[in-house]
Amino acid sequence: MDTNTHPNTPQLPTTIRTYLDAQESRDADAALAVLSPGAVISDVGESFSGEDDLRRFVTEAGAEFTVTTEVTGVHRDGETWVVGHHLEGDFPGGTVDLDYRFELAGERIERVDIVVAP
DSSP states (O other): TTTTTTTTTTTTOHHHHHHHHHHHOOOOHHHHHHHEEEEEEEEEEEEESHHHHHHHHHHHTTSSOOEEEEEEEEEEEEEEEEEEEEESSTTTSSSSEEEEEEETTTTTTEEEEEEEEE
């Protein structure tokens, strides 16, 4: 996924585009650089916080699967940026639609909630 050139993402803050690129490439240093020190990532109900947990999440979450990801849309829900993703791969179920819900604190990401899209 190239979130910088996808037609649905130009309106996203650079911080969020940087995080999405970092997560896709499993670049924990780049991801941590845009997360606030107190950031929390919640992935379908499991929460991660603190540098070690967040680093492990970025580098390991879903690494055991081969997955293709397509950004399906971007919108705002109040102050929260929502980025829709469609995933296909060899994980249980084979396909899923997820919403990544980003809350910013200034120029850094304070919280990411990854939830199954309604």
